[in-house]
Amino acid sequence: MRRALVDVLPARIFRRVTKVGADEAYIRVLRREWTGHADVRRWQVSERGFADPARLADSLSRMRQGIQEQSGYLMRLVSLERWLRSLGRIQADGMPHLQKPAPDFSQLLSAI
Numbered sequence: 798m799r800r801a802l803v804d805v806l807p808a809r810i811f812r813r814v815t816k817v818g819a820d821e822a823y824i825r826v827l828r829r830e831w832t833g834h835a836d837v838r839r840w841q842v843s844e845r846g847f848a849d850p851a852r853l854a855d856s857l858s859r860m861r862q863g864i865q866e867q868s869g870y871l872m873r874l875v876s877l878e879r880w881l882r883s884l885g886r887i888q889a890d891g892m893p894h895l896q897k898p899a900p901d902f903s904q905l906l907s908a909i
Contacts, residue, residue, distance in 0.1 A: 820868050827861045841881035842874055
């Protein structure tokens with residue numbers, strides 16, 4: 798694959814030997830969007846008891862600093878948060894038995 802892209806990739810990228818996972822993208826998004834979304838006590842996963850707000854805040858903070866080791870689990874939790882918030886959008890469309898108000902963190906979560 799690398800040889801096939803030799804004429805497409807910049808030389809510095811083509812010569813790179815390190816591998817980078819998705820963590821770098823998560824870190825960038827968290828750093829960029831953190832200011833408006835730092836109160837994890839208001840996240841659905843915290844309000845519904847799926848996550849301890851203090852531990853979640855600590856994990857997100859560690860990820861923002863680039864020192865979180867288990868980012869896969871954290872991203873699964875963020876995916877759960879996105880799904881729970883999608884239920885809030887469905888409820889607003891006429892399913893009041895599912896109604897639970899959710900803060901809008903769509904920019905942060907859609908970018909992850």
